[in-house]
Amino acid sequence: MTLTTIIILSIIGLLAGILSGLVGIGGGIIMVPLFILFLGLTQHNAQGLSLAVMLPPVTFFAVYNYHTAGEGGNIDWRIALLVAVLFMIGGFLGSKIALQIDQRMLKKIFGVMMLIVAIKLIFTK
Known part of the structure; x- marks a missing residue:
């Protein structure tokens, strides 16, 4: 693995983590397109x-922060x-199912x- 690849992976991981904690996204919406693009x-x-x-x-750690926030936290653990x-x-x-679908079609479905x-x-609103 080259240094450039390590830097790209580090940026993707950090960005996905920050967005995951900030607005609850990171996996598919952030990492998948960036893995493909970069x-x-x-x-x-x-x-x-x-x-x-x-x-x-x-x-x-993100879940822990939401769990400990305010009275009783912000997570309904049963749900x-x-x-x-x-x-x-x-x-x-x-x-x-995804592994049975052609990559082009899967990209279109994802998009x-x-x-x-x-x-x-x-x-x-």
Whole structure:
């Protein structure tokens, strides 16, 4: 791995971490496009790498801050547990489906999803 690659990976990791703690995004929306743009990874490689990065408890300290803020924190742990379990099941199923889809089509699906979210965020009060 070259020094340039290490610097790019460091910037991507730090940016994704900051945005994750700041507004709750970082994985797919930030890392996947940057892995493709700056490292030339395929869509499949970028998505897999983004998921691998999130395997360890990368958001532990951000979650801790939200948990300890104010009276009782800002996290409903019952909801978090339910969504986490379903997220794991969905992640398994989604990865099985994604690996069967051509990379070009997967990029288009990913782009459309990002566009829909962006438009909704920009134009919603």
